[in-house]
Amino acid sequence: MDGVTRQGRVHRVDGPLVEAHDLPEASMYEVVELGEQRIPAEVVAIDGTKLTLQAFEYTGGLMAGDVVRRTGRPLSARLGPGLLGRVFDGLLRPLSSAPTWLSPQTLASGEQQSTRWHFVPNAAPGEELRPGALLGVVADTGAIEHRVLVPPGVSGELRYLAEAGKVPEGAAVARIGPTEIGLFEQWPVRRPRPFAFREETFAPLHTGQRVLDLLFPIGAGSSTAVPGGFGTGKTVLLQQLAKWCDADVIVYVGCGERGNEMADVLGDLAELTDPRTGGRMIDRTVILANTSNMPMMAREASVFTAITVAEYFRDMGYHVVVVADSTSRWAEALREFASRTGALPAEEGYPADLSSSLAAFYERAGRVRTEGGRVAAVTVVGAVSPPGGDLTEPVTTATERFVRGVWSLDRDLAYSRHYPAVSWSASYSHDAEAVAAWQSGHGNPGWAARRARAMTVLAEAARLSELAEIVGTRTLPGRERMTILGGRLLRDAVLAQSALSPVDATCSGERGAALLQLVLDVVDRCMTLVDRGVAATEVEQFDFGALVRAREEAPDLAVCRTAITTALEALA
Amino acid sequence: MNDLEYGDVRSLEGSLLVVRGVRGAGWDESAVIRVDDGSERHGVVLEVADDLAVLQVLEGTAGMRPGGVRVRFSGSPFRVPLGRAWLGRTCDGRGEPLDGGPPILGTATAAVNGWPLNPVEREPPREPVLTGVSGIDALTTVVRGQKLPIFSVPGLPHLRLATQIAAQSSAAGDPFVVVFAAMGLPHADIDFVRTALDERAAAGELVMVLNSADDPVIERLLTPRIALTVAEQLAFVEGSHVLVVMSDMTSYCEAVREVAAARQEIPARRAYPGYLYSDLASLYERCGRIRGRPGSVTIMPVLTMPAGDITHPVPDLTGYITEGQIVLAEELNARGLYPPLDVLGSLSRLMRHGAGPGRTRDDHLEIAAQAVAALARARQAAELADLIGTGALSDTDRGYLAYATALEDSLLRQRPDDCRTFDDTLDRLWQAVSVLPRRELTMVSKALLASHLPAAGAR
């Protein structure tokens, strides 16, 4: 590379928007470095000799005339062992080893590290290998096996494979044809990693949250948005998912949110044990933190970095869940930059390509057959923070077009401290039917009927409650009053689930189903009682405390069932 | 430092000054401007393009004319001195003393924008601030290192409450400092704050950064940044627990909007710029604690919701950044309740970490959860009573109404000069809750009920 022609000059600086001249060979989305501080920036427009650059760091002190250096490569993530259990910024630079205060120079230096990894080969020289083929594993990376694969685009005869033992970071572990393969690879974050095809078969994702697993379940490889006003519980729900869902790997991206929350996730996950591997939960998690006070444009890159990391683990054959909090902050970064470039704004100042940007993110979710022939998935769950809780705003509406499900958080539920505040009227899941089919194929034929019945009771109860507010409860027929009661019981006994509870923070599929069945049976029994002439008021005043607290206090639901049924029978 | 002076003015508009022929001026650096009317002013570089530099003039451009201006760039962003010399001092939105004292000299200086704190280095907030205000300490405990705003509407005593908190707050005997940033407050309010915080100032526990309603709007943007820069140093270097009160954030945001409009930026919601969220976050996120260091920065922004609308961008974006909110209610104020806390609308998201066993008192979290849940039920009962009359309510529901009154009387109602301990506050909470029938207290363990409630027969 010719160093001289690779330097240009800064011409204009307006915050993260920088314009440069004299870089004739630079290409779109190439990364360049600005000034002596070597601030990373991306080429986002080329107009004649003028380049428009989006800087990923604070540009204070940058002057007209400062040097601009090309790197010759697009914005890329450095993928390899050592990602799990650690915290990175939006460009995948380690924060774990960065200093207390993040100024541009301090972060750039974070990249060098001199770990040695223990490589164990798992292929034979002379074999013809295709992308995705297993070369070996890295042994010292925790509970999840780190598989070293033939990277995309490389195939041929395996000419060399390292022996078992410690390998320095930069060293090659294999050679295929002329291509040296190390433990690390650079992948452009805006380009999806290739796979063979999308899988037709289905597998559910168990989240551990009853309201999701029972009413709005999703499948592996699906995508879901979680819209909700401030304080409605988006972050807690996403953290619950990161802690308890049954995926292999979690990529948690804190995008323009709070620093304290990142410290919290880190602390919580370090203390939890993964019931399936026996390892620490943190060791199945990669955390990307670009808090709201960190440079805005790195926020924009962080969601693509996250999904690239997810695809990297997917290619190893894992089910990866990407949790993004919050995609609205990412969209705001897009808007901020677009407005500085003077782009013609569309709705509420957002750029006209907002929805294609959102699509570029959510469309990378999927359950696929990898190039190496493994069935694996990337599932995406993104929080959306609508201004004023207004669900008709552009980011929410655009997102809804690309996701398979919406878990809508309701301010009134949160206000009355009902958590998780997932609205049963405004949420939906296009995967519900597939989950029902899967359940009945796996010994739970009653799953769909139970869900349908619960949804009906909840919807009816909501309608009747409104009516009751006008005409008074007492004027309603007994059965309708029992439906209102049933709605309340479903809500308090089944759907409520405290993230703080030592016993109920997560709930198995069987226990969730049993609890729902129990409450539905109790509701049926109440109906029967009023049919038999028991006064509705009497049933309403019955002490359902044991039922409502069963999720917390009854390890054995059968005992609880007997007690309640007997007590109810006594009313007759 | 760049010793060259530039005088070739290309244009003047609003608070913006564009100079030509500039070499070596960096984005976001500060500048000193000598004007031929004898004044010296200060500017910040908003944009550089070839040999042009666009400057925002803090004190405004009034009286400037092409040919009558000399600009000297400082080579760094706007900085303030740091250190204990700040204690007991009062300055304006540029860091210049307002108390007639000498210039504030520090051991070092720092850029007022600060740097983002590495999230990995954050220590999660764990200990309470005792504000001495029962409603807050009991039900929305403030935790050291938290950001917890007061949402109010014009005409409510939010400033009185904020100054009461500023005057009374303490951290279990550890060094405690209050930094008060006033943004766009009327002079009468500033005088009120000064008087109320007299004792803190005398004790050397107060720093005031004041930007009054008629001070330059641009300085309003610097005011909280100066306050936070001083606070960070007092906390993380000097080891104090620092409470930063910022009032009124609504005026601050209007200043941001005014400046954005002057630059003809594309507006987002209600004409506020799209980066308002990030701008506010760059202030609020400066709270916290740092691993292995003493001290903490707790931020309490005060804002008035225009027309009481909580979906207005200022409260909305604030709520999206802060860790909960303390909401004041007009209706309670009208009934003469001080402080008029809307308990159900308020929430301290960090309370569960900073209250309870080993923090405040063993019974705190359980009894507080019970109290809030019971108040939610009481509100339902009150709504029902509005429809069908109190007489038609069940005994239980009437019990809840009595409880709501008891909560106001024994816990919430408090004099502005009354500072209560956690013990006193929690005992008052039990007193209110004890109005309810025992069977309703499902959220408190039997052991706590036995030790805190009068014998069943007494009721």
Ligand SMILES: Nc1ncnc2c1ncn2[C@@H]1O[C@H](COP(=O)(O)OP(=O)(O)OP(=O)(O)O)[C@@H](O)[C@H]1O
């Ligand atoms: N499942 C839950 N169990 C118990 N408490 C919860 C739960 N969900 C939410 N909460 C309570 O609600 C508070 C706010 O939740 P959370 O921080 O998740 O809101 P959010 O929607 O992410 O808000 P923001 O948009 O401001 O980030 C929490 O601090 C907690 O007190």
Ligand SMILES: [Mg+2]
């Ligand atoms: Mg959140």
